[in-house]
Amino acid sequence: MTPKTPEWVKNAIFYQIYPDRFARSPRTKHVPGIGFKPWGSPPEEQGYQGGDLLGIVDRLDYLAKLNINAIYLNPIFASASNHRYHTFDYMQVDPLLGGNEALRELLDEAHARNIRIVLDGVFNHASRGFWPFHHILENGGNSPYLDWFTIHGWPLRPYSSSKKRPANYDAWWNLPALPKLNIQNPGVRQYILDVARHWIEFGIDGWRLDVPEEIKDAEFWRQFRKTVKDANPDAYICGEIWHLAPDWLEGDQLDALMNYPLGTAALRFFGAKTLRKYRKNAEYRLKPLKPAKFAKRIDKLFSTYHWETSQAQLNLFGSHDTPRALWSLGEDKTALKLCTLFLMTMPGAPCIYYGDEIGMSGADDPHCRGAFPWEQEDAWDTDLLNFFRRATSLRRDHPCLRTGSFHPLYRRKGIYAFARKLDGKEMIVIFNRKKNPQQVTLALDDIIPNGRTFRAVYGKGKGGTVKDQRLSNLEIPGRDALILTSGK
Numbered sequence: 001m002t003p004k005t006p007e008w009v010k011n012a013i014f015y016q017i018y019p020d021r022f023a024r025s026p027r028t029k030h031v032p033g034i035g036f037k038p039w040g041s042p043p044e045e046q047g048y049q050g051g052d053l054l055g056i057v058d059r060l061d062y063l064a065k066l067n068i069n070a071i072y073l074n075p076i077f078a079s080a081s082n083h084r085y086h087t088f089d090y091m092q093v094d095p096l097l098g099g100n101e102a103l104r105e106l107l108d109e110a111h112a113r114n115i116r117i118v119l120d121g122v123f124n125h126a127s128r129g130f131w132p133f134h135h136i137l138e139n140g141g142n143s144p145y146l147d148w149f150t151i152h153g154w155p156l157r158p159y160s161s162s163k164k165r166p167a168n169y170d171a172w173w174n175l176p177a178l179p180k181l182n183i184q185n186p187g188v189r190q191y192i193l194d195v196a197r198h199w200i201e202f203g204i205d206g207w208r209l210d211v212p213e214e215i216k217d218a219e220f221w222r223q224f225r226k227t228v229k230d231a232n233p234d235a236y237i238c239g240e241i242w243h244l245a246p247d248w249l250e251g252d253q254l255d256a257l258m259n260y261p262l263g264t265a266a267l268r269f270f271g272a273k274t275l276r277k278y279r280k281n282a283e284y285r286l287k288p289l290k291p292a293k294f295a296k297r298i299d300k301l302f303s304t305y306h307w308e309t310s311q312a313q314l315n316l317f318g319s320h321d322t323p324r325a326l327w328s329l330g331e332d333k334t335a336l337k338l339c340t341l342f343l344m345t346m347p348g349a350p351c352i353y354y355g356d357e358i359g360m361s362g363a364d365d366p367h368c369r370g371a372f373p374w375e376q377e378d379a380w381d382t383d384l385l386n387f388f389r390r391a392t393s394l395r396r397d398h399p400c401l402r403t404g405s406f407h408p409l410y411r412r413k414g415i416y417a418f419a420r421k422l423d424g425k426e427m428i429v430i431f432n433r434k435k436n437p438q439q440v441t442l443a444l445d446d447i448i449p450n451g452r453t454f455r456a457v458y459g460k461g462k463g464g465t466v467k468d469q470r471l472s473n474l475e476i477p478g479r480d481a482l483i484l485t486s487g488k
Contacts, residue, residue, distance in 0.1 A: 003249060005255045005308055008070075009256070010312060011069075012070040013069055013352070014068070015070070015351070016073075018320050019056070021372065022051045022059070023056060024052060028055070030096070051097075053105070054105065057102075066357060067392035067395070071115060072120070072351060073119055075119075075122055076097055080129055083369070087122050107203040118205055118238070119207060120210060121208065125179060136149065136156070145187075147185050152168045152169060156168060158176050158177075193223060197227050197228070197231050200231040200235055205232075205236060206238065209238065209239045212239040213245070221248075225252065237254050237255045238254065238255060241258070242284055246305055256348075257313060258314050259301075259314055261301060263315060264286065265289060266317055266343065267286055267317050267325065267339060268287060269291070269433060271339070274332040276327065280322055291414060319353055320369055322368065326356065327363055336356070337391075338479065344391045344392060345394070345401050345483065357384065357389075400422040400425050406420060409442050409447075414434035415438060416431045416433075417431070419447055426447075430474060432482075434478055442472075444471060448466055451466060458483035459476070460475075460477050461476055
């Protein structure tokens with residue numbers, strides 16, 4: 001089957017928001033008697049700092065100035081955790097976030113600005129408070145919902161933290177707070193499909209699926225895709241899979257994956273000198289990459305997937321599940337700029353993790369989940385913010401950088417270069433990770449014809465004219481890039 005992915009995703013610049021920590025709105029009316037931690041409290045203290053969906057609405061103009069046209073939200077449904085991966089009501093937006101009415105306003109206001117909204121779908125597991133599981137807690141073996149989960153003994157141990165006496169039911173990573181749903185139960189299947197359809201019909205633009213690999217049932221995911229695409233053929237379905245997984249992207253299950261392999265390759269190449277050695281899992285580990293190995297990894301990504309799929313991948317180098325990029329790069333902002341520019345010039349949809357653009361830093365979860373310092377603009381790195389705006393503007397202004405074909409050109413001595421081509425126009429992107437300026441001549445073979453003249457749209461270097469299938473004597477400043485375009 002030839003994949004077909006949504007056209008809008010290929011032209012998207014995503015912004016990932018962790019709702020509790022992005023922005024509070026004074027317009028959100030909470031019930032009396034509740035309290036939040038002070039905004040900006042250390043994230044390792046956990047708890048709720050009171051970010052909400054109307055807070056996002058209030059900051060849409062900020063996002064528009066950053067050229068954002070798609071938002072990926074961490075879970076927003078009713079939950080007993082600030083990250084909301086412990087869902088207890090899939091049909092209700094958490095009242096602490098403003099409820100269903102706040103989501104309605106967010107969708108309406110975002111769509112009016114041509115910004116899409118993708119929600120996080122957590123369908124592998126629920127929480128102890130999810131109504132069928134709570135029914136079992138109250139009724140034991142007499143509950144009709146017994147088969148919605150996989151239970152191994154009685155009485156249940158829903159709060160056991162002892163390794164000797166773990167939860168006696170299937171749970172994600174054996175965490176008793178996260179009972180795993182039994183996808184083989186027809187009621188569970190139908191419930192999840194109903195949830196998926198309901199929110200698409202409500203107006204969301206797609207789903208980011210949490211740990212889809214842990215639901216080992218390809219037919220279910222085919223049904224999920226059909227349900228979503230029947231409700232909106234243009235909806236996006238992206239899965240949290242950290243490694244190469246082409247079987248998921250054949251056109252019958254997902255549209256795309258969270259492209260951690262691309263992002264980690266960028267961190268490891270551009271941040272080689274300052275990179276903090278770190279390992280999240282087998283797929284997310286950071287150690288320096290030389291140009292040839294970096295290029296080989298990029299080539300592998302594009303040879304693994306259909307071109308249609310590569311254009312829809314969610315490209316990112318950090319998220320709520322990883323250290324922040326600036327922390328990973330040893331606080332090297334030149335490396336962060338290079339990584340960002342790389343994502344903005346590559347095929348696929350780049351995704352900015354909230355706050356990276358102003359220099360927010362932090363180690364792994366929960367340190368990467370700090371509150372956005374709206375009231376402390378003096379703490380923002382405005383030079384970095386202006387750079388992000390410039391990088392996103394390049395992608396916005398040049399369709400070639402969004403959907404043009406991809407052609408590797410050079411991969412030596414700290415230099416990585418490639419061309420993008422679209423509708424008779426070409427762009428050349430050259431990165432120099434070394435501190436010193438470098439001069440390079442690019443062999444273009446049959447990729448770009450002789451006589452084509454290029455000018456710079458980014459960087460201090462100059463372009464030139466292709467002669468003898470070469471573009472000669474290009475000067476690339478140290479720790480910077482040169483981006484050239486043909487024509488006007």
